[in-house]
Amino acid sequence: MPKVEESSLRKLHPTQLTVGMIVVKDKAAHLAALPPAEQREFMQRHAMPAVLGPGGRLYITDHHHLGRAALDAGLATAFFRIDGDLSDCGLDDFWKRMEKNHWVHPLDENGVRHYCTRIPGQLDRLVDDVYRSIAGYVRDAGGYDKVPEAFAEFVWADYFRRTIAVEFVRDDFRAAVAQAMQLAKGHHARTLPGFNGN
Known part of the structure; x- marks a missing residue:
């Protein structure tokens, strides 16, 4: 070690x-x-x-x-x-x-x-990068699992970036995290690292 x-x-x-x-x-x-x-x-x-x-x-x-x-x-x-x-x-x-x-x-x-x-x-x-914060909050809330693959959080941040408007994130961060939690359970997230469907 x-x-x-x-x-x-x-x-x-x-x-x-x-x-x-x-x-x-x-x-x-x-x-x-x-x-x-x-x-x-x-x-x-x-x-x-x-x-x-x-x-x-x-x-x-x-x-x-x-x-x-x-x-x-x-x-x-x-x-x-x-x-x-x-x-x-x-x-x-x-x-x-x-x-x-x-x-x-x-x-x-x-x-x-x-x-x-x-x-x-x-x-x-x-x-x-506000989407990195969303990805961190979603992971900490159990929306996806921490995995050994390098930079998995970036993959999730990009997934949320393509779906959640930046104005919404800046206006109401907590609501954006709640939306991201729902997205993390969705069909389109199944191939992302650490997907758990929870």
Whole structure:
């Protein structure tokens, strides 16, 4: 099992462009309410999977919401474990291998794909995608199961993006989540990762 290590949050580089800021705010409030010792224990229990990249930089491949929330809550460090070492690669080859391993997901807040080089270098520069928040809320409510496949939440976010108007999401987030819960049970969702029909 990979060793869990500690790093400054500022040294952890994202592998995606977006987070759901509603989910981030919830997580940040949870972290901020914990005493420092419990914050540290929580972060240690939720170590971020990471890949060692060119120049020895650390690229996290999951838990972007937690990383951004920890920054917003004023934490200085987080814990990570190395799942891959691509430090011998040049930058172009690094991103190609990251894509081959499904360790990167460069979709913007509109679901549009970009070059990996557009991914920001810091967690606090990730942008808001409201459909990522909907996907997170639906998963947490049991609308679909958490699965080991990389970036399954993006697939659900895109499914909801195609069906629920963004104006509705912004006007009444809770009602949009309720609609998304119904959509998660539907016929069209059956091929999505983690579908459970509940």
